[in-house]
Amino acid sequence: MVRPGTGAGEDELAYLRTDREFRNVLLVELPDGDFAVLIAKLLFLSAFQHLNYAVLAGGTGQLAEIAAKTVKESAYHLDHATQWTLRLGDGTTLSHQRMQAAVDEVWPYTYELFEDVPELRAPWLSTVDGVLTEATLTRPADTADSWKPTGGRSGRHTEALSYLLAELQVLHRAYPGASW
Amino acid sequence: MTPYAAAASVVDPELPLVTIAELGILREVTEDPGGRVTVSITPTYSGCPALDAIRADIATALTRAGYHDVEVRTHLSPPWSTDQITAAGREKLAAAGIAPPGPVLLQIRPRCPVCGSPDTEELSRFGSTACKALWRCRTCAEPFDAVKPL
Incomplete structure (x- = not known):
């Protein structure tokens, strides 16, 4: 088993974990077949990360430093996604x-984002509602x-993750320790 | 040459007209009594592909200046902002036809780097690199890159 916090390096974490050892939410592993x-x-x-990192940035230590940097970058990603949602929806x-x-299609997977931070869903809905309304789109009913x-947070993933990992890990598994 | 001067002479791989000191990427250079040089840099964007090249260029520049024991450290705090680009850096960007970023809090439109007109419009949020946007001047019609305020 390769786990974060056990002294494993970046390569071990990225290239040698099995699907069951990844802790990402399901939303991020869904296929990108459609733009x-x-x-x-x-x-x-x-929209979720921007709120979540703002909370973490208020903490202390290295995690807070990373979060403070990421608040700015998630705002940038949110802006990019907003522009495209408006352009496509309207x-x-x-x-x-x-x-x-x-x-x-994606909406059901958003619930998992808030399992550990339910208090962020109201401000998240406020952001997302604003964008969807302006884009003339309808938010699925709760x-x-x-x-x-x-x-995903406990390692039970969709089959999509296995396809991703097969592609991303194949080189390192075929040539252990490869660097370029 | 001091270790700071050597590190400060390194240029950005994607904007080779400005140095990492002018961009605000270079934070601190220290030399301990044993001759070991520690260079602190901060990434512009955390996924910026130029950072590895900058790290290697710093090591090369210091080696050339006679410093052989060099460590380059990356610091995230406080986060980099385009407000940290120096006045000299802004002038060089403008002279090269790239509109420098305005103050982050004001979010004003960039002036045309060719004719100086404030009457400009954004064509695309992404320009030749992810940190720049593509703009056009409504006065002289020239399209130009503008560094996005961050």
Whole structure:
């Protein structure tokens, strides 16, 4: 087992962990086959990260330093995703349809973002609602029986992660210790 | 040459007209009694691909100046801002046709680096590099890169 905090280096963590050892949320591993899906993922994730890193930046130590740097960069990503969401949502009939389909497809995966920080969902919704409204898009309704896929934080992933890891790790597994 | 002068002479690989000191990337250079030189730099963007090249260039510049025991450290705090680009750095950028960034808090439109007109418009949020945007002057019609305030 290769785990963070056990003295493993960057290469071990990136190239030698199995899917079960990754702790990322499911949203970030979903396939990017459709550009609208990629933008929906970036919008939802960067809006969350911007809030989350602002909280962490208020702490102390190295984590706070990294977070302070990342607050500025997540604002940049959020701006990029916002511009594209507006352009696609409030664009042509076809781009609107595809952006709305992407929002609907990715939405269930946003619940997992807030499992450890439920207090961030209200401000996140406020940001996301503003962008979707301006982009003439409809936010999927929250209902008690909404599908809320989860498990990424405990290592239970979608099959999409295995495809990603196969591609990203193949060289290091074929040539252990390779550097370039 | 002092170790600071040697490190400060390194230019940015993507903006070779300005030095890392003028860009605010170079934070501190210290030399201990044993001759060991420690150079502190900060990344502009944390994913900036130029940082590895800058690190190698600093080591090379110091070796050439006669300092053979060199360590380059990366510091994140306080985060880099375009406000840390020096006046000399801004002048060099403008002279090369790249509009320097305005103060982060004001978010004003860049002036045209060719004719100086303030009547400019953004064409694309991303220019020749991720840290620049593509703008156009409405007065002289010249398109130009502008460093984004961060």
